[in-house]
Amino acid sequence: xxxxxxxxxxxxxxxxxxxxxxxPVVVALxxxxxxxxxxxxxxxxxxxxVLVVRKLGAPRNPELGVGAIAEGGAAVFDAAAVARVGMSQxxxxxxxxxxxxxxxxxxxxxxxxxxxIDLSGRHAIVVDxxxxxxxxxxxxxRAMRAAAVSSVAVAVPVGARESVALVAREADExxxxxxxxxxLAVGHFYLDFAPVSDEEVLVLLAGGGDLDTTSG
Numbered sequence: 001x002x003x004x005x006x007x008x009x010x011x012x013x014x015x016x017x018x019x020x021x022x023x024p025v026v027v028a029l030x031x032x033x034x035x036x037x038x039x040x041x042x043x044x045x046x047x048x049x050v051l052v053v054r055k056l057g058a059p060r061n062p063e064l065g066v067g068a069i070a071e072g073g074a075a076v077f078d079a080a081a082v083a084r085v086g087m088s089q090x091x092x093x094x095x096x097x098x099x100x101x102x103x104x105x106x107x108x109x110x111x112x113x114x115x116x117i118d119l120s121g122r123h124a125i126v127v128d129x130x131x132x133x134x135x136x137x138x139x140x141x142r143a144m145r146a147a148a149v150s151s152v153a154v155a156v157p158v159g160a161r162e163s164v165a166l167v168a169r170e171a172d173e174x175x176x177x178x179x180x181x182x183x184l185a186v187g188h189f190y191l192d193f194a195p196v197s198d199e200e201v202l203v204l205l206a207g208g209g210d211l212d213t214t215s216g
Contacts, residue, residue: 001189001190001191002157002158002189002190002191003190003191003192004035004190004191004192004193004194005032005035005036005129005190005192005193005196006035006036006038006039008036008039008129008157008158008177008190009035009036009037009038009039009040009127009157010039010043011157011177012036012039012040012127012155012156012157012175012177013039013040013042013043013044014043015155015175015177016040016043016044016125016153016155016175017043017044019044019123019125019153020043020044020045020046022123022151023046023122023123024044024046024122024123024124024125024153025046025047025048025049025117025119025122025123025124025125026040026041026044026046026047026048026049026125026127027049027050027051027119027124027125027126027127027140027144028048028049028050028051028126028127028128029050029051029052029053029126029127029128029136029137029140030050030052030106030110030196030201031195031196031197031198031200031201032128032129032130032195032196033127033128033129034050034196034200034201034204034205035196035200035204036127036128036129036156036157037050037127037204038204040125040127040155044125046125047117048204048205049116049117050110050111050201050205051070051071051072051126051140051143051144052070052071052103052106052107052110053068053069053070053071053103053136053139053140053143054068054069054070054099054100054102054103054136055067055068055099055135055136056068056069056077056092056095056096056099056135057095058081058085058087059085059087059091059095061085064081064085065078065081065132065133065135065136066078066081066082066085066087066092066135067081067082067092067096067135068135068136068138068139069096069099069100069103069139070103070136070139070140070142070143071103071107071143072143072146072147073143073146074139074140074142074143074146075096075139075142076135076138076139076142077092078133078135081133106198109198109202110198110201110202110205112202116147119144119147119148119149120147120148120149121148121149121150122149122150123149123150123151123152123153124144124147124149124151124152124153125152125153125154125155126140126141126144126152126153126154126155126171127154127155127156128140128154128156129156129157129186129190129193130156130157130158130159130183130186130189131154131156131158131159131160131163131164131167131176131186132159132160132163132183132185132186133160133163134159134160134162134163134164134166134167137154137156137163137167137171138166138167138170140154141154141167141170141171142170145170151172151173152171152172153171153172153173153174153175154167154171154173154174154175155174155175155176156174156175156176156177157176157177157178157189158176158177158178158179158180158183158186158189159174159176159178159179159183160179160180160183161179161183163183164176164179
């Protein structure tokens with residue numbers, strides 16, 4: 001059990017210390033991955049950037065992911081999940097269009113005109129607050145490959161065993177602090193899993209280490 005995302009980031013960082021010699025770039029998935037990525041980057045003396053990724057939710061059950069899209073155009077679709085929920089191609093296309101609009105809004109909000117860190121030839125560590133289906137992390141890995149990274153690791157505080165295995169097929173390494181026997185929801189492993197605001201993301205990206213560590 002983690003007190004909150006900042007605590008989870010500090011605990012996760014302890015399993016990543018050997019990577020500091022690779023001069024990695026920590027790439028956090030907003031919003032929830034940013035407080036964790038901030039702590040990991042601080043522990044590794046690494047640069048911190050974000051990669052905006054949006055989950056594609058099923059109709060009438062948006063928490064059930066059927067795919068994910070990432071900044072830069074990378075995408076992942078779970079054909080079995082799409083079929084299982086009876087999602088038509090038109091509904092899938094509409095969901096992609098809606099989430100792409102929100103993705104672009106967040107890119108503009110978080111980057112504020114700044115360019116992404118050049119990841120070409122660098123070691124990237126993709127950080128999120130957990131792996132439920134693993135689809136968003138998988139989209140992030142593909143986005144990192146498109147950015148010509150030297151290697152990409154995915155690091156999370158908690159993840160479902162099957163999702164860790166899914167992401168491990170494409171990432172060079174997956175570091176998961178806790179793999180429970182059963183993961184019903186990522187938030188069950190945090191005492192405080194309050195939503196992270198855009199404002200908190202911006203402060204952390206600016207290096208705001210004076211934030212109250214009890215916040216989500």
